[in-house]
Amino acid sequence: xSIALEAxxxxxxxxxxRALDEFSIAIPAGGVxxxxxxxxxxxxxxxxxxxxLVRPTSGSARLFGTAPGDITALxxxxxxxxxxxYPPYLTARDTLTMLALESGAKTADVGGWLERVSLTHAxxxxxxxxxxxxxxxxxxxxxxxxxxxxxILDEPTSGMDPAGIQEIxxxxxxxxxxxxxxxxxxxxxxxxxxxxCDRVAILSRGKVVAEGGVAELTAGEARLRLTLTSxxxxxxxxxxxxxxxxxxxxxLADIPRAxxxxxxxxxxxxxxEIVEARWREVDLEGVYLKSLGQTPTATTVEGAA
Amino acid sequence: MLADAIAAERFRLLRDxxxxxxxxxxxxxxGFLLNVGGDLFLRFVIKxxxxxxxxxxxxxxxxxxxDGASTFGALFLMIGAAxxxxxxxxxxxxxxxxxRNTRQNLLLGKLFVVGEAVFWSLLLSAALSALAxxxxxxxxxxxxxxxxxxxxxxxxxGVLAITWxxxxxxxxxxxxxxxxSRSTMGVVIAxxxxxxxxxxxxxxxxxxxxxPPSWKLLSxxxxxxxxxxxxxxxxxxLGDAGGSAGVxxxxxxxxxxxxxxxxxxxxxxxxxxxx
Numbered sequence: 001x002s003i004a005l006e007a008x009x010x011x012x013x014x015x016x017x018r019a020l021d022e023f024s025i026a027i028p029a030g031g032v033x034x035x036x037x038x039x040x041x042x043x044x045x046x047x048x049x050x051x052x053l054v055r056p057t058s059g060s061a062r063l064f065g066t067a068p069g070d071i072t073a074l075x076x077x078x079x080x081x082x083x084x085x086y087p088p089y090l091t092a093r094d095t096l097t098m099l100a101l102e103s104g105a106k107t108a109d110v111g112g113w114l115e116r117v118s119l120t121h122a123x124x125x126x127x128x129x130x131x132x133x134x135x136x137x138x139x140x141x142x143x144x145x146x147x148x149x150x151x152i153l154d155e156p157t158s159g160m161d162p163a164g165i166q167e168i169x170x171x172x173x174x175x176x177x178x179x180x181x182x183x184x185x186x187x188x189x190x191x192x193x194x195x196x197c198d199r200v201a202i203l204s205r206g207k208v209v210a211e212g213g214v215a216e217l218t219a220g221e222a223r224l225r226l227t228l229t230s231x232x233x234x235x236x237x238x239x240x241x242x243x244x245x246x247x248x249x250x251x252l253a254d255i256p257r258a259x260x261x262x263x264x265x266x267x268x269x270x271x272x273e274i275v276e277a278r279w280r281e282v283d284l285e286g287v288y289l290k291s292l293g294q295t296p297t298a299t300t301v302e303g304a305a
Numbered sequence: 306m307l308a309d310a311i312a313a314e315r316f317r318l319l320r321d322x323x324x325x326x327x328x329x330x331x332x333x334x335x336g337f338l339l340n341v342g343g344d345l346f347l348r349f350v351i352k353x354x355x356x357x358x359x360x361x362x363x364x365x366x367x368x369x370x371x372d373g374a375s376t377f378g379a380l381f382l383m384i385g386a387a388x389x390x391x392x393x394x395x396x397x398x399x400x401x402x403x404x405r406n407t408r409q410n411l412l413l414g415k416l417f418v419v420g421e422a423v424f425w426s427l428l429l430s431a432a433l434s435a436l437a438x439x440x441x442x443x444x445x446x447x448x449x450x451x452x453x454x455x456x457x458x459x460x461x462x463g464v465l466a467i468t469w470x471x472x473x474x475x476x477x478x479x480x481x482x483x484x485x486s487r488s489t490m491g492v493v494i495a496x497x498x499x500x501x502x503x504x505x506x507x508x509x510x511x512x513x514x515x516x517p518p519s520w521k522l523l524s525x526x527x528x529x530x531x532x533x534x535x536x537x538x539x540x541x542x543l544g545d546a547g548g549s550a551g552v553x554x555x556x557x558x559x560x561x562x563x564x565x566x567x568x569x570x571x572x573x574x575x576x577x578x579x580x
Contacts, residue, residue, distance in 0.1 A: 014578070051404040053577040071306075071407050079404045085397045089321050102313035102405040104306055142401065152404075 003065070004029040004150045004182045005050055010059035011206075012045050019045040021206035022059070027184055027199075029064075029149070032176045034197030034214075035186040036288055041203040043186040044082060047152050051079050063150070075103070078148035080156060084139030088128035092119055092138050095127055096145055105146040113141040116171065118164075132159030140168060144175060150182045151175075157192060169196050190288060202288055210287060217287045224253040224260055226267070227276040235272040239263070252280070310406050310414025318389060318418055328385015329426040332378050333433050336369060340437035344444040358445065360438045361453035363461060369434030370464045371534055373427045374472040379500045380493070382426065386419045386476045387492035391483030399577045408573045416473075416480055416565060423472045427465055456538065463537045470557050471530035475500060477564035484571045503527040517545045526560050529553035 003026050010023040020042045027033050035043050048054040049061050052069030063073040086095050096110040114123045117137040122130070127138065136159055143151050156172065157165040173196055176183045187193050193200055194214055202210040210217060227250045228235060235251050236243050246252045255263050257279070264277060318324065347353070372378055390412075393399045402411055442449045451458070475496050482495040507528040514522065522528050535543055536550035543550075 048400075048578065052408070053400060053403050055574070055576060069403075069407060071410075074404060074406065077404060081400045081404075084401065086401065087317065087321070087392065087396050087398055089323065090317065094316075094320055098313050098317050099401065099405060101316055102309055102402060102411075104309040146405075 002029045003027065004063070005152075005184060006062045006065075007046065007049075008060050008062075010046070010049065010061055011057045012042075012049060012054065013057045018206050020049075020056070020059075023203075023206055023208065024059075025201060025208055025211070027182075027201075029182045030180070031198040032172065032183040032185060032196050034193035034200040035184060035203060036188075036190065036193055036200055037186075037203030038188075040205075042206040043203055044154055045206075046203075047079070047081055047154055047184075047186065050152065051077065051081065053081070075146075076149040077152065078143035078146055078150070079152040079154075080136075080139040080143045081152070081154050083132065083155075083158065084135050084142070086127040086130075086135070086138070088126060091124045091126055092130070092134075093123045095138065096141060099142050100145055103146045109145060109147075113145050116144075117141045118167065133161060133164050136160055137164070137168070140171070144181070147179075148181065150184065153183060153185045155187055156185060157187075157189070165192070172196055223280050224255055224263070225276075225278050225280045226251050226253065226264075226272070226274050228272055229275055230271060230273040234270045235267050238266050238270045238272075306406070307410045307413055307417075310410040311417050313402075313406075314389065314414045314418040315421065318422060321388065324385050324388040324392075325422075328381055328388060329422045330429060332373075332381040333369075333426060333430040336372075336430060337433035337437045340434065341440050341444075344437075344441035348444045359448040359450050359453055360442055361450050361456070362435050362438055363452040363456045363458050364454050365434045365438045366431045366461050367456060367464050367538065369430045370427055370461065370468050373430055373468040374475065374530065376497070376500055376504060378430075379472070379475055380497055382423055382472055383475065383479055383493045383496045385422060385426075386479040386496075387483065387489040389415050389419050389422070390476075390480050391487065391489045391492050394483070394487035395489050403577060409569050412480060412484075412569055412572045413565075416476060416568075419476045419479075420469070420473055423476065424465075424469055427468060427472075431461065431465070460538060464534055467530055467533045467537070467557075470561065471526060474526045474557060474560045474564065477561050477568060480568035481564055481571065484568055484575060500527065507531070518549050523549060523552055523556050526557055529557045533557070 005025070005027040007023050007025050010020050011018070012020040019040075023042065023046065035046070037043050045054065049056050050063055050068055052074070061068055063070075064076055066073040090098065092114060093110055096113060097107045100107045100110060111120075111123070114120050117140055119134065119137055119141065122134060127135065130138065136156060140153070140156060143153060153172070157168050160168065169192060172183055172185070175181045185193070185197065197214060199213050200211070200217060201208050225246060226235065229249070232245050232251055236245065239251065239253050242254045243251050253263060264274065267274060374382070393402060406414075439449060441447060478499060479492045479496050483489075483492045486492065486495070503525045504527055507522065507525045510522045511518070511528070518528065518532070532546055532553040533550055536547060540547055
């Protein structure tokens with residue numbers, strides 16, 4: 001499997017601030033890869049280094065095996081970094097034409113892309129009068145315009161209305177699947193990442209704190225909730241460090257699914273009277289919060305054991 | 306590719322009407338209006354016929370071209386150059402361009418387009434000065450001659466090339482200052498200041514020196530350009546300085562190349578965290 005973006009012990013400091021700290025990742029080509037993290041986690045810095053906007057303090061980044069800023073890699077990449085800005089005197093059509101020329105791409109595709117992001121009606125208006133959502137749409141068109149192999153999107157739906165968000169999400173998934181474009185997407189919106197991404201990396205303070213498929217990450221975090229009619233103490237004694245009381249009549253067990261029958265058997269043998277056993281799966285937000293050292297709260301999904 | 310960067314910048318500049326007008330058309334238009342205004346003043350305010358007066362078309366054009374990179378001309382050229390070279394810091398649009406071409410190509414593309422715009426601006430100056438001479442002759446009845454100073458029309462090409470090179474030294478300086486200051490205003494002020502100081506220094510040093518110009522004097526692009534124009538138009542009046550024309554040309558080329566290289570090196574190393 002080829003690697004689209006690779007970072008090896010990447011560090012970037014801005015004065016006393018360490019935006020990336022010995023950061024390493026290998027993002028495979030194909031599919032949609034989500035980068036999650038709070039403000040200041042290092043998402044934008046990672047993208048800026050990958051695109052040659054910023055030089056790392058130490059370590060290295062490679063796009064398709066070449067150094068950032070290399071023309072062969074740049075020709076394979078489209079990007080939208082943070083809220084896009086445009087020369088205010090250019091219309092939307094002129095902006096895309098200028099960017100196509102800069103990339104050595106066909107300017108004939110400009111009209112088609114304006115249509116795909118629903119900006120045909122504003123094609124000949126100066127971008128200075130555009131709303132944030134319109135600027136985001138134009139940024140997406142600019143990112144995909146040159147038919148890149150990899151598209152890097154930093155908060156692509158920020159500032160957009162709900163209908164626009166759905167439309168853009170569908171467009172991203174469609175392009176990733178139908179045209180085989182690899183998309184790396186940074187977002188604060190966990191719901192967006194869950195719906196759009198195949199794999200996710202969670203960043204905190206310039207490091208990767210969790211990485212994997214969305215299902216894989218959440219499945220690993222499932223806990224077994226056992227409701228008992230007997231006192232909790234014997235059950236907690238059996239579970240040891242892996243168990244905790246959940247209210248007065250239930251215990252939560254951090255155990256792999258494969259061990260559940262054996263654990264339940266041991267609990268019954270210890271005198272526990274179990275009236276219900278359910279898997280309590282932590283969703284992406286729970287994984288995210290736990291990765292950041294915060295407590296997952298009410299956003300759990302329950303399922304029968 | 307550099308050709309892509311040039312095409313994109315050219316496309317962009319042609320749509321930036323404000324920069325085109327103020328940077329590259331305003332000074333030639335002012336020159337034209339002042340010339341015609343002067344003739345109208347003579348004709349309708351002074352109201353004295355001027356029989357026997359003559360105007361040389363080539364002389365007028367050469368004068369206009371020689372003034373093309375004067376402090377006044379440079380002010381407007383630098384306004385245009387600043388918008389092209391440092392506008393992306395102002396609009397925070399480097400993030401849009403940098404992932405599409407190499408840093409070197411992006412900056413060289415901009416400089417190339419500034420060079421084109423300066424060339425067309427100088428040509429506009431030349432054309433409007435010739436037109437002003439013809440309009441002036443119609444207003445005041447002046448006789449129009451090819452040249453009153455016995456100048457060759459091909460001298461226009463030489464003066465155009467020298468003034469263009471002089472302006473490009475300033476444009477390359479503008480590229481350096483643009484990268485360092487990340488400010489269009491910084492470019493205009495710094496380049497104009499350098500242009501003005503050079504003029505003062507060149508005048509003062511020449512007045513103090515005897516014989517051929519010193520290396521210090523020859524290191525001033527403004528002096529080099531003046532020396533080259535004089536060597537082209539009136540070589541017999543140069544005296545001891547005549548032998549330094551070749552050095553002056555090399556100095557101008559060296560300044561343009563060194564400043565361009567410095568701008569590219571600085572830009573390639575620059576973090577564009579917040580443009």
